[in-house]
Amino acid sequence: MAKDDLITQYWSQTPETLGSRLNTSLKDGLSPAEAAQRLKSVGPNQIRKKARATPLRLLFNQFKSPIVLILLGATLISAFLSDWVDAMIIFGIVLGSALLSFFQEYSANSAAEKLRAQVSLKSQVVRSGQTLSIPSEEIVPGDVVLLAAGSLIPADGVVLEAKDFFISQSVLTGETFPVEKTTAAVAAGASLSERTNVVYMGTSVRSGSARVLIVETGAGTAFGQIADRLVLRPPETEFESGIRRLGYLLTEVMFVLVLGIFAFNVYFHKPILDSLLFSIALAVGLTPQLLPAIININLARGSQSMARHGVIVRRLESIENFGSMDILCTDKTGTLTVGVVELNGTMDASGQPSTEVDLYAYLNASLQTGLPNTLDQAIVAKGADGAGEYEKIDEIPYDFVRKRLSVVVEHNHERSEITKGALENVLAVCSHVRLNGQDQPMDTERQADLQKRFEDWSEQGYRVLGVATKSVPVQQHAYEHSDEASLTFVGYLLFLDPPKPGVEEAIRGLEKLGVQLKIITGDNHLVAKHTAAAVGLGDVKMLTGSDLDKLRDAALWNAVETTTIFAEVDPNEKERIILALKKRRHVVGYMGDGINDAPSLHSADVGISVANAVDVAKEAADLVLLKQDLDVLREGIQQGRKTFANTLKYVFMATSANFGNMFSMAGASLFLPFLPMLPKQILLINFLTDLPEMTIAGDNVDPIYIERPHRWDIAFIRRFMLVFGPLSSVFDFATFAVLLWGLRASEQAFHTGWFIESIVSASLVVFTIRTRLPLGRSHPSRAMMLVTAFVALFSLLLPFTPLAAPLGLTPLPITTVLILLAIVALYFMFAELTKRWFYRRLQNQ
The missing domain is CATH 3.40.1110.10 (Calcium-transporting ATPase, cytoplasmic domain N)
Incomplete structure (x- = not known):
């Protein structure tokens, strides 16, 4: 059935007329074969087509960076000038880096998509007289859909049968209260709110049940036609904002320094093409270009790990908030109690x-x-x-x-x-x-x-x-x-409904993680108080819905801090409690599974639902628990914190190394009569040091880090960068001094020495920066140790291989190598001592 054949003003026509024009049976629905044909013709039931992360798309995304494109352009210039060796080496390194990121991202995205599919929304449709459960995206015009309380309405259609059928459609019409839908046709010119026989995509069933004939799907629905005005980008999280601002900071500083370095090199009559390639290669090495990939990989890996613990992540961005959560609001039924009434x-x-x-x-x-x-x-x-x-x-x-x-x-x-x-x-x-x-x-x-x-x-x-x-x-x-x-x-x-076995231990476990539990329930206050005592919360402060109504917002902001039980509350009061907690700078999680929980799930920093929740609750949730259990939630919080911790590890590594290298390169360019390093060498360093950082997603996280929630703190990262960046530069300059004045190294030997020192130091210092604890008390993952050892050994042996000459490297005397390793060892020791001073000073502030 072609899209142009869809019927206009269908609300004014009888069901029999619509059934005939849509070529469907009002009793038995479409046949599966006809439905499949219409799906091909009309397309999936989506407001806007989702851009699938295909292998080709992901590979193409690796080359979208302006810096990478400039570098490829410069490589073509080298080839045009017949500098084939350099052109091929630079192109090979750029391609290798892109493929490395591609394979990691594709694997992570594929796994995340499979997990999200586990909690995809489904609809009950009648096809050839049989009731089937199918993904809502596969619904087509002519389908007969069965709706019940809690269902999200998947597309626009007319009501064929209804029993006390009430719809919440405020998202479209602004109506505060649910609207009853009937089978009676209305006038052709009726407005959205006047079409009492029509249900709309994106609205939800409040009560009752109905049988509906679908007429419009996807972009043809009322919701689809005004989607751009209704659907806004979710508010930027604190973590996303911090990452964006940090990226801007590093990129701006990098561009100023790189342009300055290029100008100085040209001024001192160094080859223009080499200076251009050097500056661009330096830009590639200094920009936090891996940051988006590392974040995506960490979040995707984190979602896989959380899935193994019974938590399905519907929105990857919520993992950071999950780890930062310090207050969890939940009903008591099914969470604190058995749930079998x-x-x-x-x-x-x-x-x-x-x-x-x-x-x-x-x-x-x-x-x-x-x-x-x-x-x-x-x-x-x-x-x-x-x-x-x-x-x-x-x-x-x-x-x-x-x-x-x-x-x-x-x-x-x-x-x-x-x-x-x-x-x-x-x-x-x-x-x-x-x-x-x-x-x-x-x-x-x-x-x-x-x-x-x-x-x-x-x-x-x-x-x-x-x-x-x-x-x-x-x-x-x-x-x-x-x-x-x-x-x-x-x-x-x-x-x-007796308390759930083990719930007291689960609550203690949440407390140890720095997560405070608050009960928000519509139940009687005496029952809520009895349940709280039975699960070990003791004699805690309680507010009822009537108490809340008497409190102004400012008074409620203070009351929520000390109140543990909110009883006899309605959905609007639940949302008001959550907003008050957020006003007090808490990261709030809300766990709910009913129709009346949807507003609270939206308002919370982390909306948590369960697999058997109504559609409206699952759609509003960021995370879906496969089992309604606080212990599952506790394990999920731990996994969320591990993901957040591993993301920040890369941020610390990137900022300290990048900031230090900026000054090292800028300083070396001022006094050296030649380029501090060849462009292909910089790119190779960038590629090799990326390899250990790709293992961060699977790195071990110190138990002490998981004990309390953490939040993004760009001021702290700036201080970290300003301490560890210059420390890195000090030992870079020490390397320059030893090579130039101590060993009287040639240009090629200088490049080789700094090449080795840069890679080995950057690889080893990861083990210090990755943890706040003393080195011996924190154990990195096996993968990180193996990859780091491989990279360090490879960089030491590379000057002695046939690849050395094309890369502009030369074998160094063993004494020179040992001196360089001694500098690296000193850097490693000072980095460890500086780390202990830095965090001790931080604790004393």
């Missing part, structure tokens, strides 16, 4: 077991079609005698304002309304209470008795709901919220 008692208003309450609760839970939840599942699992004699007439769906749900049933030609929900909200609409089979007026004394029983059970850890009923007229055709009035309270439902 049991109905432990159905009690009448006097607190005695009641089969009447049993029956009413079962009818309400089994006949409602809104949000599936563990409480209703527990009621249905218990069953009730005589329920089969009742017929459902209507339903008043649950919402988070009323916190109750009602069904209307008919039995022996009489109709009853049965209401179930939070006790306070049920009692609010009750005028009578059933005691000993008699309906009594609800006076203050009786209400106090009911409240006392509720509090006693809550203090024992039970979650308590209320059940009420009343007779309603048979002739009434529709029932609304206003019908929930003048009810008779009939009894209580007692649920128990």
Whole structure:
């Protein structure tokens, strides 16, 4: 089916007309073969086509750097001037560096894509009469889609069938409250908000269920047509901002120095082409060109490691925030508790077991079609005698304002309304209470008795709901919220969800990592307090939703610091708590799996959901846990911190080495009668020193680093650069002095000596810079040690091989090599001593 054939103003047409024009069956949907053909014709159901990280694209990206392009251009000039050896060597080194980055990035990206596919969004579609679960991207016009509470709507379509079907579509229309959708066609000129029979891509199902015929997909949807205005780039994280500013700083300084070096070399009558190549090669060596690749590789490797610990990373950029997180907000159900709720008692208003309450609760839970939840599942699992004699007439769906749900049933030609929900909200609409089979007026004394029983059970850890009923007229055709009035309270439902085994140890583990746990729950404050005590949180400060409403923002900013439990809160209050914590400069994680958790997942620095969460929650989350367990989360935090630590290792190495080399090259250019190093030698140094740095992603991280959260600190990195950069230059100048004045080295011998010193020192100093601990107390990875040893040995042996002459190197006397190694050893020792002084001074500040 061609894109041009899609139907306009479809909301004004009957389903039968649409089915005919879309050539689909409203009952059985498309056939798989026809759906596949349409997918080829119309394209995937995406707002904008995703640029896949194909091998060719990734390889091409390695050559997009302006500096690399200039270098390739200069290589062509060398070839044009018949300097074939230099041209081939420089081109080979540039190509080798590009291939090295390419293989690392391609491997990491492929692994990350496979992990993200594990939690990709799927939709329920009817094809050839069978219900299938397919990726939402494969939905095509003519598909019949089944929607339920919590579903993200995958494309635009018309409603064929609906049961209490409410949609949250504020992202498109700005409407605050959910909107009910029906099957009735509307006028052709209706606006987005007036199309009550249409569902839109990007919105979500709040309650109820529906069967929908898809008409528009991808860019043709209402969301797709205004996507550029709706979809903005996520705010830049502190880490991303720091990396960007650091890159700008180094690049700006590098360009000033490189242009200065080129000008000086030309002024002192050194060959212009060699000076140009030297300056460009120096630029390649000094720019933090590997930084994006190293970050991508670290994040991708980190996501793989986290996946092995049960955490799927949906957005790689969130790993840094995950490691920096110092507060975790979570509900208690399923995280602190087992999550398998049991109905432990159905009690009448006097607190005695009641089969009447049993029956009413079962009818309400089994006949409602809104949000599936563990409480209703527990009621249905218990069953009730005589329920089969009742017929459902209507339903008043649950919402988070009323916190109750009602069904209307008919039995022996009489109709009853049965209401179930939070006790306070049920009692609010009750005028009578059933005691000993008699309906009594609800006076203050009786209400106090009911409240006392509720509090006693809550203090024992039970979650308590209320059940009420009343007779309603048979002739009434529709029932609304206003019908929930003048009810008779009939009894209580007692649920128990015991603490999860091992949760106390998991909480202690989070505390050791510097992560403070805060419980945010809609449950009763007494139940929340009992659970907190049961999992070892002790007697902690608590705020309820009503307390929050009385606090102004400034007061809440102070209260959130000392409060551990927030109980009886609604979705808006959850989001307000998270924003207050962020205002206090905390990195906040929020763990949720329900429809009402989506705003909080968006607001938190790290949104965490679980694999069995509703679509809306998973889409809003940065991380998805394969198991709803705090211990899995603790392991994920550790992996996130390791990833962050290894990323910063490269930053420290790049800044200290780059800054030192800038001054060494600039200084040498001023007093040497020849180029300090040939362009091809600089590029080879850059290539060889990149090899050990490629192993950083798999390097060991000191346990002491993982014990607390860390954040990006560009001021600290600047201080590090200003201390260790000049230290590197001091020993470079010492090398110059020994070679020029001590050993009277020739130009070629000078190049060779500095070549060896540069590579060996840069390779070995990695072992000092990679850790804050004394060298003997931190163990680098096996891969890093092996690659570093190979690079150092290769640089020592290279001048004695046939490759030496084309590279402008010459064999050095063994005494010269030993002197150079002695300088490297001194540099290594001073770097270690300087590191200890630097961090000791930092701690004392």
